[in-house]
Amino acid sequence: MRRVVITGAGTVNALGGDVAETWAAMAEGRCGIGPLDIRDVDRLSVKIGAQVRGYDETAHFNRQQIALYDRFTQFALLAAEQAVSQAGITFSGELAQRSGVVMGTSGGGLQTQDDNYRAVYEEGKNRVHPFVVPKLMNNAAASHISMQYNLQGPSFTVATACASSNHAMGQAFQMIRSGLADVMLTGGSESMLCFGGVKAWEGLRVMSRDACRPFSANRNGMVQGEGAGMFVFEEYERAKARGAEILAEVAGFAMSSDAADIVMPSKKGAARAIAGALRDARLDPSEIGYVNAHGTGTAANDKTECAAVADVFGHHANDLMISSTKSMHGHLIGGTGAVELLACIMALRDGVIAPTINYEEPDPECALDVVPNEAREAKVGVVLSNAFAFGGLNAVLALSAI
Known part of the structure; x- marks a missing residue:
């Protein structure tokens, strides 16, 4: 089987507009969660979120593009641009035909849906824009990225709730490893921070009204975020040959x-x-230094995830560092695994373990080293990224230094 490496990364999220800003924020333990600035926020019970603040779509896209691009597509395109630029790659000829894009998203164009439901049901309009369907469809971001970069190979969108990004990146990885493709753009994007998006999540009664405190005994729920993370996955020998x-x-x-x-x-x-990812990578549990946890800050997820980690790693679980960066950038739902992969790369490249901030009280059911409140310098060679979704769908990636 062929080896697969990451040669480019890009992001837009509440912590920063690119990878460098995001890594700096993670290393500082900065919180991107704050008061929501959206329409009808006064009608919401939950009034906080990890928004991409100060974002001006007109600074990046023209009027015709904005008519086609929902906010989640815009974030994906901006992150993809950064990743492709860093990779220094151009897609033409045979390479274009052997390259594609696999995106993760859960809600797709939810901002567009919200706006048009208002227009029809609240304002009584009988017509909507002719581009509403291509703007809100879940595959919009993947399709526009494929067109932007001439990616003529396998291209599609994965929607598995909170595991969407990890499932997408896992599929991209397997395609290159098996020889189906040579280069894949992959990651995830989400923008659910609109009235309808937040109101729907309120109904689940899993949302915090003040902060995301993963693994802390006084945690009281998750906090939504938005943004995108995109990566260039490439066959190792090809990446090595081009320097x-x-x-x-x-x-x-x-x-x-x-x-x-x-x-x-x-x-x-x-x-x-978790055990399957270790087997697939032919790794012993003792080789793992850090796990980026799903760590939503809900009572059910955190104790279940800690129990699963303890089961798989046994005695080594006591030596393992495990943190949840959702405490900083919020839960990006379908895009969350992509932004969290950045914390894994930071750990491998820079030896900096992103912290679980807002940690206040130890929980006996989460008795692991959760890297509380402050980043830690530590040399690690192999890391895991967990994603566990509603619907019981789980996806775990293993990354190693090279």
Whole structure:
């Protein structure tokens, strides 16, 4: 099987408009969560989120593009531009035909849906813009990225709720490893911070009204975020031959289904995905130095995830660092795994472990080293990134230094 490496990365999220800003914020333990600035926020019970603040779409796109690009597509295109620029790659000829894009998103063009539901149901309009469907469809971002970069190979969107990005990146990894493609743009994007998006999540009663405190005994729920993370995955020998800078190697991937409950997580399902990623990467549990946790800040997820980690790693779990960067950038739902992969790359490249901020009280059911409140310098060679979604769908990636 062919080796797969990451040669480019890009992001737009509440912590920063690019990778360097995001890494600096993670290293400082900065919080991107604050009061929501959206229409009808006074009608919401939850009034906080990790918004991309100060964002002006007209600074990046013209009027015709804005008519076609929902906010989630805009974020994806900006992140992809950064990743492709860093990779220093141009897609033409045979390479274009052997390159594609796999995107993760859960809501797709939810901002567009929200605006048009208002127009029809609240304002009584009988016509909507002719581009509403191509603007809100879940594959819009993947399609526009493929057109932007002439990616003529496998291109599609994965929608598996909070595991969408990890599933997407796992599929991109497997395509290159198996020989189906040579280069893939992959990651995820989400922009659910509109009235309808937040109101729907309020109904689940899993949202915090003040802060995201993963693994802390006084945690009281998750906080939504928005943004995108995009990467260039490339076959190793090809990247090496052209002298590309290699950020990390994608060493393994596994996915599992709880087949149990639509919202409650399963320790067994999560453990199968974690163990499967280790097997796929041919790694011993003792080789893992850091796990970027799903770590939503809900009582159910955090204790279940810690139990799954303890089951898989045994005694080594006590030596393992595990943190949740959702405490800083919020839960990007379908885009969350992509932004969290940046924390994994930072750990491998810079030896900086992003912290779990807002940690206040130890929880006996989360008795692991959660890197509380402050980043830590530590040399690690292999890391994992966990994603566990509603619907019981789990996806775990293993990355290694190179």
